[in-house]
Amino acid sequence: MSDQISLDALLRPDLRGASPYGAPQLDVPVRLNTNENSYPVPEDVVADITARVAAVAPELNRYPDREFTELRTELAAYLSRTGGVELEPAQLWAGNGSNEVLQHVVLAFGGPGRTALGFTPAYSMHPLISTGVGTTWVDGLRGQGTDAPFDLTVESAVEQVREHQPHVVFLCSPNNPTGTALTLDVVEAVYAAAERAVVVVDEAYAEFARPGTPSALTLLQGRPRLVVTRTMSKAFAFAGGRLGYLAADPALVDALRLVRLPYHLSAPTQAIALAALAHADQMLGTVEAIKEQRDRMVAELADLGFAPVASDANFVLFGGLVDAAATWRDLLDRGVLVRDVGIPHYLRVTAGTPAETDAFLAAAAEVATTATTTATSRATDRSSS
Structure with missing residues (x-):
């Protein structure tokens, strides 16, 4: 007996007709x-990567360190050295690209019956990640009340947060695809207005910012609902390595353990990321x-x-x-x-x-x-x- 029900009919209704991400x-x-x-x-970094993968290869019969302790320690050291703020390993989390850590945040704090707000045009994966896990997406807008079409002002951002009462807010600085960065007063105002939301500042391109452009990392202290995400795909020339990470309050990081898949960072992934961090100055x-x-x-x-x-x-x-x-x-x-x-x-x-x-x-x-x-x-x- 042949199947009479199409896969499209079985697909979640909110996903029918949607287009996947991809350039x-x-x-x-x-x-x-x-x-x-x-x-x-660089060739010497390639050599170090090769050596580190060779070192873990004989033990691939065992699961990797699910807490990726050494990697979190080195990520905290890197951000402490470059981000203008001292961070502890307990404040760091990582995944297979920044998209996975963003998904962890939405899985933990979004979901059915909850809303995510972003200010578009911005990174197109933010709504895809949100809707993919059943979170209602709201397109906030840039350029409201200004002649600059891609600016996000304090007044506009706060008004939209108060209107939609989201559970997750996405800010992007520098913003993709416009390249524009936010001032910290926007982040502070959104955080204050979104009293029941996790506020995510996506800083995937932070290393390319012009001198004097601030990082939201400096706002983490005393803000337990604030998340700052980064990636090694861009400035580190490591897109194929698939390593993204975030910094946040240790309690928020601990909540992400509830939604991550078991052993989500393989031993080779951890090894190559550690190699890149060991050569951070050269990679950058x-x-x-x-x-x-x-x-x-x-x-x-x-x-x-x-x-x-x-x-x-x-x-x-x-x-x-x-x-x-x-x-x-x-x-x-x-x-x-x-x-x-x-x-x-x-x-x-x-x-x-x-x-x-x-x-x-x-x-x-x-x-x-x-x-x-x-x-x-x-x-x-x-x-x-």
Whole structure:
């Protein structure tokens, strides 16, 4: 007897018709669409990774340290050294990429009958993670009460928190896909207004922030509902290593143990992450070079007639486009893959190596005359004169 019920009918109703997360993975000369670090892992770090994995390989018949004690100790040491605040291992938690630790937070504090609030446009995984575990997602908005479309003001954020009374609040700083960072007064105000919510500050791109940009790590003391998430995928050039982490009050970290899968960090994952942290200064050695290319793109895109957004991340959102999808295709035809993030008239490009920046800017120059509203306006002015 054949099955008469389709899988779609069995799927949760709230997931029917939804699209999974994913950026195009195309074989093109210049890939600048996923905010990866374009620089390869240094050879001596590769050697250390290989040695550490070899050391744990004979014991892969045993489960790994489920508390990943050594890794949490080294993560706490790294953040204490670079984040402007002293942290203890009990305040650290890690997972297979920052998405997993974000999911742990929503599993523990969200769920059916509860609400998560984020201020969009922001990281598209925040709503996917929330709805994936049955949490109602609310699209808060940026640019309310301001001429800057991607700003989030204290007044707007607090008003939206009070309106929706969420159980989890997502703040993103620097924000993906806009590259804009938050001031700490926004975080403080949201935390105070969201009296019954866990407030998550996603700092995946924090290492790329411009001088003087503060980290929410400095606000953790005395705020037991505050969470700051980080990743090794970006600045550490370790996207394939899949290691994300968070810092929070020890009691909140302890709550995450209730929802994590058993032994969720494998022994090889812990080993390679420890190797990267042991070489942290070297792994972060490309950050300044990437920031230089980012700032170069902001300046030169503006000269070409585009409207780039000043960025604290390793990417640039640029607008002024007549048709973002058409420009995306025109750049791809020239061997350059950028990201269409779904914001009308905008695209996002990752800051890579100088050679990649050269290729992108050359392609952008070729399409600028037809791609930008500035060029179109100039052409209209000429035709009517």
